[in-house]
Amino acid sequence: MVPMLKDPTLLKQNAFFVNGEWTPAKSGKTFEVRDPATTKLIGTSAECDVDDAQAAITAAEEALPSFRAKTGRERSKLLRKWYDLMMENADDLAALITWENGKPLADARGEVTYAANFFEWFSEEAPRAYGDTIPTSVPGNRVFTIREPVGVCGLITPWNFPAAMITRKIGPALAAGCTVVCKVPGETPYTSLAIAELSVRAGIPKGVVNFITTLDNTPRVGELLATSPSIKKLSFTGSTAVGKLLMKLASGTVKKLSFELGGNAPFIVFDDADIDVAIAGALASKFRSSGQTCVCANRLYVQEGIYDEFARRFAAEVEKFTIGNGFEDGITHGPLIHERAVSKVEEHVRDAQSKGAVCVVGGTRGDAGLAPGTFFMPTVLTGMSADMTLATEETFGPVAGLFKFATEAEVVRRANDAEVGLAGYVFSADAARIYRVAEALEVGMVGVNTGIISDTASPFGGVKESGFGREGSKYGIEEFQTIKTVTLGGMGKPLQS
Known part of the structure; x- marks a missing residue:
């Protein structure tokens, strides 16, 4: 068109x-x-x-x-x-x-x-x-x-x-x-x-x-x-x-x-979070512009008490996405910018799978009847671990990798284990926890119970690299x-x- x-x-x-x-x-x-x-x-x-x-x-x-x-x-x-x-x-x-x-x-x-x-x-x-x-x-x-x-x-x-x-x-x-x-x-x-x-x-x-x-x-x-x-x-x-x-x-x-x-944003969901709000936030943060934003959630950490439910319900929502030409009605996600971007996303997915991750949605290139070289299906991976490339590199594509964690101290340590620090996200109903974790995260911006943080009135920028x-x-x-x-x-x- x-x-x-x-x-x-x-x-x-x-x-x-x-x-x-x-x-x-x-x-x-x-x-x-x-x-x-x-x-x-x-x-x-x-x-x-x-x-x-x-x-x-x-x-x-x-x-x-x-x-x-x-x-x-x-x-x-x-x-x-x-x-x-x-x-x-x-x-x-x-x-x-x-x-x-x-x-x-x-x-x-x-x-x-x-x-x-x-x-x-x-x-x-x-x-x-x-x-x-x-x-x-x-x-x-x-x-x-x-x-x-x-x-x-x-x-x-x-x-x-x-x-x-x-x-x-x-x-x-x-x-x-x-x-x-x-x-x-x-x-x-x-x-x-x-x-x-x-x-x-x-x-x-x-x-x-x-x-x-x-x-x-x-x-x-x-x-x-x-x-x-x-x-x-x-x-x-x-x-x-x-x-x-x-x-x-x-x-x-x-x-x-x-x-x-660059960024490698941690997205942290605690057991006490409103799971509906957390899922909506993850969908908005991770898949906006097909994952091609510097503040996209790159590592999704979900506490073990709600991990399975979150993964199941989150994947069900991602399956509803429709890729295609952005001018067409009903299209939720367009292509990546070029074939090189698709290749990088595919490499991250294959690396994760080779190390034990399970692809529950997507995981493949898509053609949408248009250009097979520039589309990648919105993807959800479970069973992620720190030795996977996605954990250390910004994917810049429509891939959500879910990491399980047990404690607050553990997830903050893992979230901060990155050379970059642009954005981070925290979902919890505990006000004290929100303050503790937001202050402990080594990032320039923190979204609390929201996946969208960009605003003209809000200062935008990061720390570290x-x-x-x-x-x-x-x-x-x-x-x-x-x-x-x-x-x-x-x-x-x-x-x-």
């Missing part, structure tokens, strides 16, 4: 967005973008190289002085207009997400609203970049602080939320008075480029936002953003391995960084600001008569 856009001009092909203009790559090269549900060609996009990226950096540098000079209220109005345009074009943006990402249309519509809300939220934060007046130890001095934009920012975003991941970074950057160069995902460029087109209609000044598209040149463009002395802040969402590489590259210019990297920095919330704008201290001397003279 090919979507019919209400506004076909939102589909931008063969050009990237620099200095307010749509420009072909200097090389003239393009790359293909395919529908993961059918593997059919959607279109082509500009294959930018480092020269194109440098042009975007230069445009952002030139736009910075005038944009940072705008008042917070002026920047607020621009972001609010951009928000309004996203909501007015929500149907087309959702169609583009489903087309190039594969998630069901209902999920895509939810993402558009979530994405637009970051522009609305940070439009409200822009006028509120408060400083402080600080009492000093020197009687004649007065000290105050000013929050200033960090400068030109490089933003690198992933394909799993092609709208929300980019607005969650651009919103606070512009609210703070920064200009940006966005390297958008090669798998899903069209959603980001449609948002870029709406920036023109919103009146965002030329050069303030710039969007680079590339597939093959991704490593070189990423290296430029990390090493360029003109880029004062780098914000990256992606794998831990790439984050570590970018961190090394960025050390040469000592730029400000914020990284949201899941990265640092926070996106969204009142803290998000701070990642794009620096604090300047001003000390006034000679203020201690007596009042003149």
Whole structure:
């Protein structure tokens, strides 16, 4: 199925967005973008190289002085207009997400609203970049602080939320008075480029936002953003391995960084939990976007007293899922992004089975009558153990592995036995236990009796090798600001008569 856009001009092909203009790559090269549900060609996009990226950096540098000079209220109005345009074009943006990402249309519509809300939220934060007046130890001095934009920012975003991941970074950057160069995902460029087109209609000044598209040149463009002395802040969402590489590259210019990297979320269900609530939470957390989110439950720990009942009822619900093209009615889950993702999921399942796990639902590739290379059936595995790959690596697919545990201390120890720490989930009716376990988990975010934790107002980010920095919330704008201290001397003279 090919979507019919209400506004076909939102589909931008063969050009990237620099200095307010749509420009072909200097090389003239393009790359293909395919529908993961059918593997059919959607279109082509500009294959930018480092020269194109440098042009975007230069445009952002030139736009910075005038944009940072705008008042917070002026920047607020621009972001609010951009928000309004996203909501007015929500149907087309959702169609583009489903087309190039594969998630069901209902999920895509939810993402558009979530994405637009970051522009609305940070439009409200822009006028509120408060400083402080600080009492000093020197009687004649007065000290105050000013929050200033960090400068030109490089933003690198992933394909799993092609709208929300980019607005969650651009919103606070512009609210703070920064200009940006966005390297958008090669798998899903069209959603980001449609948002870029709406920036023109919103009146965002030329050069303030710039969007680079590339597939093959991704490593070189990423290296430029990390090493360029003109880029004062780098914000990256992606794998831990790439984050570590970018961190090394960025050390040469000592730029400000914020990284949201991989996860391996523990999902803990205690005997005293409301089992219906826990099952609903597990379904939402584990299988949202076919398991392709960084905060998906990856290890489901269920206490031994309810393990069998939970496994049976949970598997029965998973059997109700229907895979297929996200544009079709009744489809609950779409494809994975590409065949490589399916192969990784399959490897995790086969490894678990070879070590004693039992597959009670799914466990195989599915074709949904479309593209057999990109679908994997929603899967439930029981009898999981710590020596299985799924226990130590993020699956990023629709596979729920159920681990049995006996005590609170045991499950916390096992949950924390990971190099990463992005999100965790706790289901219990015991308030004291909830506090104990939530505080003991080595993660940046904890969901208690809910499987959905993403919210514009909530700070998003992790600890350990899941990265640092926070996106969204009142803290998000701070990642794009620096604090300047001003000390006034000679203020201690007596009042003149």
